[in-house]
Amino acid sequence: MSRKYFGTDGVRGKVGEFPITPSFAMKLGWAAGTVLASTGTKEVLIGKDTRISGYMLESAMEAGFSAAGVNVALVGPMPTPAVAYLASTFRADAGVVISASHNPFYDNGIKFFGNSGIKLNDAQEQEIEELLEQAIKFNAMGCVESDKLGKARRIDDAAGRYIEFCKGTFPKHLSLSNLKVVVDCANGAAYHIAPNVFSELGANVININDKPDGLNINEKCGATHLESLQKSVIENEADLGIAVDGDADRVMFVDHLGEVVDGDEILFILAQAAKKNNELDGGVVGTLMSNLGLELALKGMDIPFIRAKVGDRYVVAQLKETGWQLGGEGSGHILSLRHTSTGDGIVAALQVIKAVQESGVSLSELKKGMSKLPQVLINVKLKADNADEIMASDVVAQAVRDAEGVLAENGRVLLRKSGTEPLIRVMVESTDITMTQSQAEFIAKAVKQAS
Structure with missing residues (x-):
């Protein structure tokens, strides 16, 4: 599974399309629960925002964790930082947030926190990914014995x-x-x-x-x-x-x-x-x-x-x-x-x-x-997912050098590839808005030429 779907910012996507479906959420809950249980996790705390799909995904995640033998504490609609705090307050071993942050209602996502309020480390993420891939590939997941199934409880005073x-x-x-x-x-x-x-x-x-x-x-x-x-x-x-x-x-x-x-x-x-x-x-x-x-x-x-x-x-x-x-x-x-x-x-x-x-x-x-400098950001869509190759090309590299020469000590240039779609973000800022705009367009033109 690509880190595009699971990684530092969790799983995110449009509900009803891969990867955010009830089946996916349940398998993710099982995979995460299995990995966390192996390190001694006994209970996770789940919060969500107010989007309509949160209720469905909450239930699916609850089922997945239960199948892995992990108890679940539900706090309902709650800010992401509140879940990080409450996971520690209620002595849960980890926290889960069902939210797509600033995205529209039809998106949703799933983030994980350790009991210290810090997101899971790379090793844990990798292990969860591997189990999740297996569950998706074989359209199945394991389940602990009936007497080991996780239980669920709802916490009513979390907001206060x-x-x-x-x-x-x-x-x-x-x-x-x-x-x-x-x-x-x-x-x-x-x-x-x-x-x-x-x-x-x-x-x-x-x-x-x-x-x-x-x-x-x-x-x-x-x-x-x-x-x-x-x-x-x-x-x-x-x-x-x-x-x-x-x-x-x-x-x-x-x-x-x-x-x-x-x-x-x-x-x-x-x-x-x-x-x-x-x-x-x-x-x-x-x-x-x-x-x-x-x-x-x-x-x-x-x-x-x-x-x-x-x-x-x-x-x-x-x-x-x-x-x-x-x-x-x-x-x-x-x-x-x-x-x-x-x-x-x-x-x-x-x-x-x-x-x-x-x-x-x-x-x-x-x-x-503080005086903000004029900043121009241009997103250049690519024909293929080859942002690294394009940014390293002679045409783009020369354009960046030329722009930096024009800006001198009065500005800077930044090229970044998107982590979720085939595009390159061209950012230029300087003390002069006209110069900022012209140099951003100059570099964006070179990126289009190289793509």
């Missing part, structure tokens, strides 16, 4: 426990009583969590997109579609707006002027505050896609900055390697290992609000310490 955890990451000497905030839950897993966290801390909360029906998750709302949040902040004269995505592991802000504050700007704000409070352990980890403006702003504060490959797993790996605590992506996936083991949109939002309150200025003013 996670709400208290989130509130506990916000300083007790601060209050949100003077804050009017619009919260966009993307009709997703945080619909019954995020509003309660902010209101219980004293904020005047205006909720939007908090009525999931199984089909409206991420539909023109949430962290990937900020237009409704911008409109609501202005109409309600709110101090700021907060948007999470479908599984609430990402967060984006809108300031009181209706302007977007993205993940790179959030990282800058958090790093600046941590530096001022002597709470910054080392530096900041971004990704290859992080805006150059972030790197320059951090450099101006003598804060080290390194880039990981795109993906939260790689950011976490760099943080672990360096011993640093803060990292993230422009998409709003923020990692603060001082507070959580994985990206958590609600916790990250609270840390931004803390920085705003301690600074004594608005979010709009606070973000001005």
Whole structure:
């Protein structure tokens, strides 16, 4: 089975098509349960977002784990970071999230966490893949003896426990009583969590997109579609707006002027505050896609900055390697290992609000310490799945060298192949938008010529 379907970000696909079917989910539950049981796992905790297929896949996964002799604890709709936290709280040995994050309702996916809140390691993933391939190939899976079958239980107070955890990451000497905030839950897993966290801390909360029906998750709302949040902040004269995505592991802000504050700007704000409070352990980890403006702003504060490959797993790996605590992506996936083991949109939002309150200025003013450089991204579709060959070709390599010569010290070039489809992403950023656009188009033309 290709890592396209199972790997660092779990299984993901359109429900009803390979690989996401009830049969596939049950076999995956059995394969994962078999591997985890061999290392002493006795119980896994399963959470999901609000998309309609989650109920079906939850039952299938439950059956697969039971067949492998692993007990299951069900928590219902719950943010991805909540599952990572609750797996430890309820003494489960692993956590499973059924979610396709920011994708449309007709997609779904399955992610795994160890009991420490960290995603499974490569060796475990490989072993699960091998068992899953066998089950698919022979259209069969094993089953333990009847007296060894796993049992299932439903946990009713999971939401309350996670709400208290989130509130506990916000300083007790601060209050949100003077804050009017619009919260966009993307009709997703945080619909019954995020509003309660902010209101219980004293904020005047205006909720939007908090009525999931199984089909409206991420539909023109949430962290990937900020237009409704911008409109609501202005109409309600709110101090700021907060948007999470479908599984609430990402967060984006809108300031009181209706302007977007993205993940790179959030990282800058958090790093600046941590530096001022002597709470910054080392530096900041971004990704290859992080805006150059972030790197320059951090450099101006003598804060080290390194880039990981795109993906939260790689950011976490760099943080672990360096011993640093803060990292993230422009998409709003923020990692603060001082507070959580994985990206958590609600916790990250609270840390931004803390920085705003301690600074004594608005979010709009606070973000001005960083100037984003113009960035152009062009996706070039390929005729065949040969991205590595094309990127290494003489035509493309020369085009990149030529563009870098034009940009000099004022910008950078990045070529990345997609992990899920035959295309190459051409990214160029520099101090000049006209130059940025022209050089991105120049390289994209070379890629098309070589494909």
